[in-house]
Amino acid sequence: MPNLAFIYGKRFQSYFIELQRYMQFIISGHIAVVLLFVIGAAGYSYSQWLQNPPEDFPAFLVAAVALTLVVVPNRPALLLKQADHYFFLPMEQQMQTYLRPALRWSELIVVVRSLVVMVVTIPLLTRVGGLSSSMVIGLAVVVTILAIWNVRSKFYAFWAHDQVSVFDFVIRLGILFGTFYFFLSSNWIVTGLLGVIAGVYYFFMLTKSLAPFPFDRMIDMEQQRMQRFYQFANYFTEVPHVRSKVSRRAWLNGLLSKGNMHQFLIVRSFVRKDELFYMWLRLAILLVLVPFLSFSYVVAGLLVVFSFAIAIQTHQGLLFNQIFRMDMLYPRPEVSKQQVVMKLARLVSYAPLGLGAVVASLFHQPVLILVAVVAAVASIEWYFVRKKKQPD
Incomplete structure (x- = not known):
């Protein structure tokens, strides 16, 4: 025994x-x-x-x-x-x-x-x-x-x-x-x-x-x-044990347009993939909460870091992950997929950044927050330009 x-x-x-x-x-x-x-x-x-x-x-x-x-x-x-x-x-x-x-x-x-x-x-x-x-x-x-x-x-x-x-x-x-x-x-x-x-x-x-x-x-x-x-460790390195989980989230159907079916499928993949969607949600909430810290330079730095993290994780999670995505059902060139993914990654990065910057301007120096926003946008665009030149 x-x-x-x-x-x-x-x-x-x-x-x-x-x-x-x-x-x-x-x-x-x-x-x-x-x-x-x-x-x-x-x-x-x-x-x-x-x-x-x-x-x-x-x-x-x-x-x-x-x-x-x-x-x-x-x-x-x-x-x-x-x-x-x-x-x-x-x-x-x-x-x-x-x-x-x-x-x-x-x-x-x-x-x-x-x-x-x-x-x-x-x-x-x-x-x-x-x-x-x-x-x-x-x-x-x-x-x-x-x-x-x-x-x-x-x-x-x-x-x-x-x-x-x-x-x-x-x-x-x-x-x-x-x-x-x-x-x-x-x-x-x-x-x-x-x-x-x-x-x-x-x-x-x-x-x-x-x-x-x-x-x-x-x-x-x-x-x-x-x-x-x-799933948390997968944000930092490749984890073979991780299993992708999806949720329907039908309450978001009214916000998604089917005018461009290819774009719709990619956005739907982002919304339904739990680890990717919740990663964005957590970082977006942090972007809105960090302005309540009293140390202005830390707030400015975190606005840049969290915005850049959202862009990287969204882009890599939708484009380079080998797990099945719904947009794979739609026969479009890889370049077209990359353009749609970058557009979505920009949207989900800049939206919480803008909201966080507005909140931060109420508690900290507006000039410093403006510099942080410019630095965040510059770092995100630098990343996308680099990936566009090296799509592999």
């Missing part, structure tokens, strides 16, 4: 090696320098803002939201594989031997991540919110307990139901946010009541998970978790 704890240990070693393999491309030399610069600039802006914060700033509310957002979305890392449905089935009664170290590792990651965010919010809570040292220590204990509770509750919810429902997400979100906020506000009655609700909900899900272990659901959950990492 195989030792399931030993099997998990071997898988954890392979998993860690896999992460290291791709992290060396994600955190490469030049990216590490950029991250160091951005983190340093953000820390400097944060410290400068703390010198003279706005009156009646909702420090407890902001800290509660930040802690909730970092705790609530985490899924347990079970490291299950497709063949485990058959390999582990005869040993189903011993699955707890495998699951215990998996859940402990998942809890440790969430706890560390949550405590890092808590440490970042401590200057805000102490200087602006007036939180005492004893309350900071108590907050660390609450964050640790709720991070573990969230991982366990989500795991048992997956065990008990075909999928984690919106109801489960809302319950966990409400308990996490309410507990963090009312604890910081020293409202002990509501905090205690939410603690009781959290305990009752945990044991309710625990009793619901007495059914046979759902291998199919847990394996699918683990594969989805790894696919998100592979």
Whole structure:
């Protein structure tokens, strides 16, 4: 009879090696320098803002939201594989031997991540919110307990139901946010009541998970978790494990014109391809949010960097990716495809850049923002001119 704890240990070693393999491309030399610069600039802006914060700033509310957002979305890392449905089935009664170290590792990651965010919010809570040292220590204990509770509750919810429902997400979100906020506000009655609700909900899900272990659901959950990492790593290097996922997004049909069928198919490919569309959406949101940073030169630099990243990722994702695209059904020369892709890449790059520049001009020097826009446009056009001369 195989030792399931030993099997998990071997898988954890392979998993860690896999992460290291791709992290060396994600955190490469030049990216590490950029991250160091951005983190340093953000820390400097944060410290400068703390010198003279706005009156009646909702420090407890902001800290509660930040802690909730970092705790609530985490899924347990079970490291299950497709063949485990058959390999582990005869040993189903011993699955707890495998699951215990998996859940402990998942809890440790969430706890560390949550405590890092808590440490970042401590200057805000102490200087602006007036939180005492004893309350900071108590907050660390609450964050640790709720991070573990969230991982366990989500795991048992997956065990008990075909999928984690919106109801489960809302319950966990409400308990996490309410507990963090009312604890910081020293409202002990509501905090205690939410603690009781959290305990009752945990044991309710625990009793619901007495059914046979759902291998199919847990394996699918683990594969989805790894696919998100592979899709992120695919932005930096070629990842053979990544699988393209498409969504219909019929609500965008009215915005797409079928006058030029070739152009329609390429735009539709961009809209339906999840990793490409969500990449653009994330960067576009960042372009609109970075103007709220207080350090003007960092804002100007990020406008250029994010705009250039959108152009490169959109162009390469639609033109050089070997995954099937709908425009392949339309017999047009490759030069024509490249022209349509460049037109689309310009549109999805300049639109959020323009919106971000307008927002940035309200908080920073308009001349500096104008220089950043010109630099962004120049870098994007330089890239397209270079690719036009070297279409391969």
